[in-house]
């Protein structure tokens with residue numbers, strides 16, 4: 350491999366390495382999966398670095414690959430799960446979401462609630478509220494119209510609130 | 526503005542996702558409505574708690590592991606390309622032979638028909654014309670149907686293997702022009718550019734090992750190519766061997782191969798070309814239809830009035846876009862493989878050039894050669910007939926369709 354490509358990769362990794370891992374972790378819900386997904390993502394990035402033509406920004410391209418890789422994996426698991434005759438414990442995920450025991454009750458509640466959302470709804474909350482991407486950036490990552498981002502985010506936030514309704518006393522005080 | 530409407534808008538109000546007018550109306554409402562205000566606080570606090578979660582730091586050794594994986598993949602990929610090509614060609618040939626050897630083709634016809642039908646089922650983004658209407662169970666009316674029709678229209682392209690009429694095609698319908706349609710599409714591609722993936726295997730003997738290796742690599746570089754993989758070994762008698770894989774721009778490939786004689790004694794020289802034109806055109810056509818569909822869905826989405834419509838259209842759109850991304854990737858991969866031809870060259874150091882080296886370096890290499898030999902023999906036999914398939918499992922379905930066209934062609938000829 351050319352030294353130039355390696356150098357490109359170094360730069361890119363220093364900029365996005367942690368973000369890819371973080372995004373994968375929040376989408377998949379545990380460290381093992383986050384590690385596996387990150388590997389897959391960087392292999393894909395490295396293979397396609399030359400092909401990247403900058404129609405989108407490098408950042409959204411990297412996040413898109415991460416997002417798509419996670420969604421493909423989650424979809425694959427679902428198909429597998431359904432095709433396995435034993436439907437009694439459908440709710441049991443192949444790889445369990447890591448339970449976190451935060452000193453902060455609110456964080457713990459939100460973390461656990463996130464994984465009760467549909468995958469695409471969790472993704473949009475993760476990108477907007479955790480990662481802090483703009484609506485426009487998210488539209489580029491998801492390759493969808495701005496209106497889609499808004500409707501999906503809107504639905505996701507309402508659902509998250511619904512899931513958290515038993516913990517609502519944690520979220521009542523104003524201006525935290 | 527009433528409370529219900531406000532509650533619907535609140536999730537986007539919390540981070541400025543509303544229009545100025547909407548935002549102003551919500552603000553005014555919140556000032557007078559403690560109930561909506563409480564809901565607003567909750568949404569805002571949940572979002573804030575999300576933000577607090579943040580991203581965890583990767584474990585130690587993360588970067589080393591990623592770098593190692595990426596480098597290993599690059600190495601493996603360079604090694605694997607030729608082997609993968611050979612395996613896929615072999616699979617294509619096997620299917621072609623087994624289908625054509627059934628004789629009058631009746632059985633084969635049934636098989637390929639059901640394959641095509643299956644292809645139709647899995648290509649759900651392209652429902653056949655007669656089913657397009659059933660896709661319009663969403664209440665957005667005529668426009669929606671127009672989208673389904675646009676997708677269905679691809680069933681009428683010359684690559685009519687995708688027609689996949691669910692009502693089990695009779696022999697009549699398969700005889701009338703499916704095969705000729707395919708032929709036409711491929712023939713018209715001649716006018717443009719055929720997509721042929723070229724590869725070659727050579728083995729060379731040399732008394733001057735270093736010179737030969739340097740020349741082979743140097744020449745590839747000079748022609749705009751590059752070495753994608755190389756391995757050097759010492760054989761037990763102290764003689765060296767090299768296994769080099771190079772990528773050379775297709776237009777220089779013949780030139781490159783013919784230069785080999787100057788670098789050593791060419792013991793073997795096998796060449797092959799896989800024509801992926803038919804699959805390429807087919808994929809392009811499907812891509813074109815999908816882009817039309819995507820555009821229409823986007824238009825629809827911007828006009829959708831109810832959330833339910835919006836979500837339904839959006840799901841369709843997501844599926845369409847996933848398919849578009851996949852097909853675009855396929856085309857890109859083919860382009861890469863067509864643009865750069867692959868030469869795999871084994872170089873053996875010999876004391877004196879012998880006509881026939883007795884001991885090949887290892888059994889796998891011998892098996893590999895025998896394998897390539899057989900493929901080439903079969904390939905020559907069917908030359909001009911076979912459209913070699915290249916790609917992953919889904920393309921095996923296409924192979925069935927091509928074979929179907931060939932059988933039809935043969936049958937027509939026997940009749941006249």
Ligand SMILES: [Zn+2]
Nearest residue numbers: 528531558561
């Ligand atoms: Zn109100």
